[in-house]
Amino acid sequence: MKNSNIVKLISNYGSRLWSLVSVFIFVPFYIKILGVENYAVIGFYTLILGIISFADSGMSSAVIKEFSQNNSPSYKYSVFRGIENLYLKVCLLIIAVLVLGSGFIAGKWLNSNTIDVKSLAYYISLIGIGATLQLLSSLYYGALFGLGEQVKSNFYQIIWNIFRAGIVIPVLIFYKPELEVYFIWQIICNLVYLVILRLESMSILKKMDSSLERAFKKIPDTILSYIGGMVFISVISAVNIQADKIITSSIFPLKTFGYYNLASLISQIPVILGTPLVMFAFPLFSKFASDQKNVNLTFDKIAYLLSIVIFPVSFVIMFFPEEILKLWNGKNIEPQMFEPLGHVTRLLITGSVFLALQLPLFYILLSKGKTKYTIYQGVVQIIVGIPLLYICAKYYGLEAVPFPWILINFGSFLFLLFIVFKSFIEIKYSYYLKRMIFIPGFISLLITFLFxxxxQVLHVNIIIYLAGIGGLSLLINILADNIFAKRLYSSFKHLYNFPK
Structure with missing residues (x-):
């Protein structure tokens, strides 16, 4: 039972849900203790982490992919050590670039009314170190994932997140409420987390074969080719996903960027909720790469679970953005900002729905080593999306920024859908669109609209409405799916009985 599919899936969601909940719990404290502008610098940490994520270049996904397949312990160890050495060199280079370029970033990129350029440069140097350590830990997290230790890796991630995001609050309150303390704490937590994950990964590998030290060889050419393809994907993906924040942080004052970051955090919920599902499925896609029947079955289950999870949540945010902002951060947001932030949130969440729907399609291609399609997609996104984002931000203000986000993610979803269904999945378009999009989307929309x-008539605590919409949508979606599939009304085991 320890490593069963359902336990792994639950642990994936436990980790992601805690990350999501922790944001809603702790961000109001950060703003209250440090102020909106200082919080924007913390938001810049997330932006830097997103930008430098290109450095991963598929290395962690390569480890998951190779570890998930039936390779020998010595081969796995060789791959792990070779990629680790390459990753370390890349991360050291990133730290050097960010530290040496901190003055330029502080002076030419960010616009602060209260923080001097010298202090900003110092914070950016700390951000560079902390974010790079966090990035490197993804390699060891991926190693545990690929070795089947998803429960253990998720447990460590939850503990790390508690210390990194939660314990820092009393440190700021009782020691010193300054950004320097916050970022140094991040560095310490990230370093400890990284070391623990590496020790665990090495321990498991050595239990498989005690003579592994003699197995260390160079990275196989096939993996280097895979990583090479992923370099382009990672760079393009980092630019596309972070483009709105890059532009808003450079055009608008830090305070405005801080407010935009709040809307952006809420809009990421569909992707945050969808990621545990596809990360659970990725090793299965890799394992069954040559078994089309099981790939189809895994995709069918993951795509459906993704839909019944993200549609209710997304429609709730679309209908109640201002209420959610007030519930979450009402005391820290200026009253005149609720309406424009609600508008921005509503649009951003629309784009995020299409991004979340892409996840199973992307990981199908990744499991088969087909990176060229994602490269094509990303290049077009940059050529079209970046200029549009700049024009919208520069000439039409903050509320226009999300429109290019919707356009590029909708277009990317259609493109990946066409490619995957044409060559890599034996499932009919009509079946997918009806079961995964139209029915769960319509049911979730209808229930949210009724609530x-x-x-408008009965003003009770918004949390009751949110819980009611989520629970009822999930229940009716599963019931409707059982009716259409002619299963028992109470059937639910089909949702998680993935092939082994």
Whole structure:
């Protein structure tokens, strides 16, 4: 039972849900203790982490992919050590670039009314060190994942997140409420987390074969080719996903960027909730790469679970953005900002739905080593999306920034859908669109609309409405799917009985 599919899936969600909940719990404290502008610098940490994620270049996914297949312990160890050495060199280079370039970033990129350029440069140097350590830990997290230790890796991630995001609050309150303390704490937590994950990964590998030290060889050419393809994907993906934040942080004052970051955090919920599902499925896609029947079955289950999870949540945010902002951070947001932030949140969440729907399609291609399609997609996104983002931000203000986000993610979803269904999945378009999009989307939209209308008449705590919408949508979606598939009304085991 320890490593069963359902336990792994639950642990994936436990880790991601805690990360999500921790954001809603701790961000208001950061703003209250440090102020909106200082919080924007913390948001810049997330931006830097997103930008430098290109350095991963598929290395952690390569480890998951190779570890998930039936390779010998010596081969796995050789791959692990070779990629680790390459990753370390790349991370040291990133730290050097960020530290040496901190003055330029502080002076030419960010616009602060209260923090001097010298202090900003110092914070960016600390951000560079902390974010790079966090990035490197993804390699060891991926190693545990690929070795089947998803429960253990998720447990460590939850503990790390508690210390990194939660314990820092009393440190700021009782020691010193300054950004320097916050970022140094991040560095310490990230370093300890990284060391623990590496020790665990090495321990498991050596238990498989005690003579592994003699197995260390160079990285196989096939993996280097895979990583090479992923370099382009990672660079393009980092630019596309972070483009709105890059532009808003450079055009608008830090305070405005801080507010935009709040809307952006809420809009990431569909992707955050969808990621545990596809990360659970990725090793299965890799394992069954030559078994089309099991690939189809895994995709069918993951795509459906993704839909019934993200549609209810996304429609809730679309209908109740201002209420959610007030519930979450009401005391820290200026009253005149709720309406524009609600508008921005509503649009951003629309784009994020299409991004979340891409996840199973992307990981199908990744499991088969087909990176060229994602490269094509990303190049077009940059050529079209970046200029549009700049024009919208520069000439039409903050509320126009999300429109290019919707456009590029909708277009990317259609493109990946066409490629995957044409060559890599034996499932009919009509079946996918009906079961994964139209039915769960319509049910979730209808229930959310009814609750929204009820909210206009009966003003009770918004949490009750949110819980009611989520629970009822999930229940009716599963019931409707059972009716259409002619299963028992109460059937649910089909949702998680993945092939082994």
């Amino acid at each position: 929204y209308e009820l909210h």
